[in-house]
Amino acid sequence: MSDFDIKNIAKLASINLSAEEQKKLTKDLSIILEHVQALSSLELDTNIEDVFIHPLEKELKLVEDIEIDSLTHKDALSNAPESKDGKFVVPPSME
Amino acid sequence: MDLKPTIGIETHIELNTNTKMFCRCKVVDTDEPNISLCPTCIGLPGALPVPNGKAIEYITLLSLATGCTITRKGMFHRKNYFYPDLPKNYQISQFDLPVGESGKLEIILDGKKDSVEIERVHMEEDTGKSTHSGTGRIDSATSTALDFNRSGVPLVEIVTKPVIESAKEAVAYIEELRQLSIDLNISEGKLEKGNLRFDANISVAPDDSNELGTKVEIKNMNSLRSLERAIDYEISRQTKAYLDGEEIIQETRHWDEAKELTSSMRSKEGSADYRYFSDPDLPNMILSEIFIEDIKNKLPKLPSEIRNDLMETGLDLDQANILGKSDNWIRDLYFDVFDSTKEHSTTYNWITGELQGQMRKLDINFPPEWFSADLLSEILGLIKDNKISFTSGKTILSEVLQKNISIDEVATNNDLYQENNEEKIVELVKNVINDSEDVVQRIKEGEDKLVGFLVGQVIKNSGGSVNPGIAKELLSKELDL
C-alpha cells in the first residue's frame, strides 16, 4: 500500500479530486485494501483458466446478423448536453 | 556497423456484416450523422452488448485462412480508456484469449514467395468518429463533433510478429491481407474508405544483435503509399539517431502525409494502463469443434491457392500475383479464356493490357453484361488462325465493349477478315514487284529493310485484308530471298 498513488488512479478513472478528497480517499481506500488483504493468505488451487465469467458458467450465445430498428436520431440526441448539425459536441479532444 | 529494421504491423479490418458487433443497428455508409444508433452503441445507462454471430464466423474464417490455432474457450475483455468518441469509455476487445493465434500469411516479395508470421487475430468494436473544428488546424480546435454511426462496427485486429524487414515487405503483406479479406468475403477491402487501417511498430538494431531495439509506433497511415513512405522515413530517422548516439524513445508517432515525416504525438490524457478485464456482460465464448469444422468447410480458395492455380496455367509468379490481386471477374475471365485458348501468355496480355486499357479509356469498371469469356476467346482464336490481324482484334474488342454486336458483324462491316487465299496474294505480290522495280533492285543489292516496305504495299493494295506474315513469306519467295 505504500505505493498507492491516488493521483494516478484518479487520472485513470478520469475524476478530478481536490487535495482534501485525495487525502480522505487515500485513507478510506487504505482501510479497505487492508481488509481485502485477507485474500492474500488464501491458498487457491483454482486456475484462472477454469474460471467462467458467468457465475452459472453459461456460455455466450451468438445472435443472428439481422437488423432491428432502435433509437430515432431525435431520441439518440435527446439528452445531449450540446449538439450541432446532428452531432454531439464536446470541447476539443485534440490538444 | 550495419543496422537492421524490424517491423510489426497491426491491422484493423472492418467487417462487412449487416449489423454492428454488439447491437443490431445497421452498419451504414453515409455522411448523415447519428442515424444508426441504439442504447447499446451510444452507451446509454443500462444497455447491454449482444454478440453478432456473423462477425464471429468471419473472424474464425480469417483465423483459419491464416493458419491460426483457434481458441476454444475465448473471452471478451474491456479495454478501459477515456476518449469522447468511445461511448462506454471502454472498448470491448480481446486480450489473452483471442479467437486466433500463431498463424502465417504467404506474401510475394521481389518475385519470390515469402511469409509473415501472425501473432494473433482478435475481435473488437469500432469507435465513433470525431471531427475537430475551429480554425482548421487540429491543435487549435475549438470543439469536437461526434458521430456514432461507426461506433460498434465489428473490427478484426490482426497483429504480425515483429518479423517484417522492409517497407516493401510491409506493403506486400497488406496487399495480401487485403486480397484475403476480399476473397473470404468478410470485408469490402477498400483502403480509401478505411476498411483496412494499419499501425506499424518499428525498431532498428545492429545486424548481429539478438535483441530488438526500442520500438516506435506509427499511426495515421491510410494508404499503401503512406505506409511505405512512413516506414522508410522512420527507419532512416531511427538509423540516424542510433548512429548519432541519440536515445530512441518508445513513443507513438504520427505520419504527416503533407510534410512526409513522422512526428511525436503528445500522449492522450491518462497513460496507457488499459486495465483489461473480462467483460462481465459477455459470458465465455466457446467455439465448438462442430462450429470450427463448419467454418472450415466454408473456406473458399485462398489467394495463395489461386496464385498456384494461375501458375499451373503457365504464368510466372509475378503475373499470377498481379492477376490474383485483381477483381474477381478478371480472374474468372482469365481462367475461362485460358480454358479455350490454352495460351497463358496471350490471354494474360490481352486481359491485363488490351482489355483493361480499353476499359480505362471508356471509363468503365466492369465490362458490359453481353461481354463474355467466349467473346474474348473467339477474338483470340481468329487472330491465332490468321483470320484477322492483331490490330483488327483490338478494333473488334473496342466495338464489342461499346455495343452489343457480334464479332462477325464487326469484322464484316469493317472488312477485317484477312485474305488467306495464296493465289490471290501471289497475284498482289507480283503486281507490287512489277510496280516497284527500283525498290526490288535495292533489295537485291542488300537493302533487306525495304522488304517491309513492299509488304506494306501489298497490304495497302489489298485494302488491309492480307495477313502480313503470309505476304512477307510470299514476297521473299517471289524475290528468291
Next chain:
Amino acid sequence: MELKNLSIRQLNNLFVEKKAKPSELYSDIFDTSASSESLLHAHLALFEEKNIEIAKNSDKRFENGESTGLLDGIPIAIKDNINIKGELTTCSSKMLSNYRSPYNATVIEKLDNENVLYTGKTNLDEFAMGSSTENSAFGLTKNPWNTDYVPGGSSGGSAASVSARSSIGALGSDTGGSIRQPAAFCGLVGFKPTYGTVSRYGLIAFASSLDQIGPITKNVDDARIIYNAISGHDALDATSIDNNQINIPFDKSAKIGVIKELMEDGISDESRNEVSKVLESLKNQGYQIKEVSLPLIKLSISIYYLIAPAECSANLARFDGVRYGLRVEGKTSYEMMQNTRAEGFGDEVKRRILLGTYALSAGYYDEYYGKALRARKKMIDEFSNIFNDVDYLISPTTPTAAFKAGEKTSNPLEMYMSDLCTIPANLAGLPAISIPTGLSKENLPLGVQLMSKPLTDLSLLNFSEVIEKEVDFDTFPKGLEK
C-alpha cells in the same frame, strides 16, 4: 376495507368479483403516499396524473372480463435505476438528475404487458452503492417502523414504499443484498432471483456479474407473482439464461443446512435468535436440520469489494458528460470529463470507482482482481458441494436490525459489513430470499435468509411460504399510523 393492506391475489379476486376496482386501490395508495412521502421520502418521482387514467383502463378491463391477469391494475414502485421510457432515471445521482430514458428496461416491457401501474420511481443509494439509502444525492429515505432509522439499502426507497403501503409491491436490484437487506429492515419479503433469470437490460449496471432485479413485497406469494412476470430469457441480455426451473422438495423431506459461519461472531444475538426460532419450528414440523460449514463465506466481503468495484469502475465510465447527463465544462474534452465526474458522483461512488480502478491497474490485477475471481470460483464450488447435502441454507439476513441514520456513514468498512450474510448469494448467483420473522427489542424488524441452488427459485419460494405461515409476522409498521 383497506385495499392497500391486501395481497395481490386477494386484490385480484376482489377486482374479478367486481367487489373493488383498481382505481379505488390506486386512490387508497395515492392518499397514503400523499401523507407518507413527506415523512419517509420513499419516492423520487410519483406518476400521479397519468396513473388515474391507467387505473381506469384497468377498471374497464375487469368490468368487461378482459383483465390481463394477476398484476392488472396493481400499483408497483420501481427503483430509480431501472429505465422507464420517457421518465427521469436518476440512480439518485447528480450525474443523471436530468436524464430521461429513451427506452424501456426489459422488466418494464414485461410489466407493461401485465398492465401494471407504476406508482413512481423510488430512492436508492447512488448507483445502488450503499446499505442505507443515505448515499442518495436527493436526500435520505426513512424507515417506516421508526423514522430515526435507515430503511436499508440500496433499494431503501422501494422497501419503505411497500412497507408504508404507498405501493403494493416494488422492484429493487440486488448486487450484494440490496433487496434482501432493506426488506429485512422494513419487515418485508425481499427476493433475489437466480442470476440470469431476470433480464438486466435497462437496469443501470453497478456490478454486472452480481446485479439482479427482484421484488420486495409484503408476502411470499406477491414476490412469486412478480417474479413470474419479470423472469424469462431475454435476447437483449447475453447473461440471461433459460429459466428452466428445477424442483426440489419443500415438504418435510427437504434438508435444511444452517451456515455455521453466519451464526458466529459479527452476528448479533437478536439476529441469531430469529434463525434459531425458525429452526425450532421447522424441527417441530419434522424437517431435517444440520449445521454446515462454508469457510470461504468469511472472505466474501473481501472478494466482493474487489469484484464489484472493479466492474463498477468500467460500468460507470460512460458517465462523462458527452452524450447525456450532467456536464461541467472544461477547456478540453478530458478536463470536461474529469470535472463532470468530480461534480456528478458522490463520495461512495468515487470510493468504489477508485478502488476498482486500483484493483485492475497495472501490477495489481493478479494480486487483487485476479485473485478475487479465483476465490469466487472456489466459493461457488463450495456452495455446489453443500447443495449435494442440503436443499436450503438458512442464516440471518443481516447481522443486526436497522441502524440509525448517520450511525455508519463515517466508516465505510463498517457499512460494508452489514452485507456479510447477503453477499455470498450474489457471488454464487444463487436465489436468496429474506422473510420477516420478528422484532428487535427496539421494535425493528428482523429477517432470516434462505438460499438454494441455482434455478430452484420457485421451490425456494414454496419453502419460504412454509416458514412465513409458521411465523405469521404482521408486516404493518408499528409506529406508523394505520
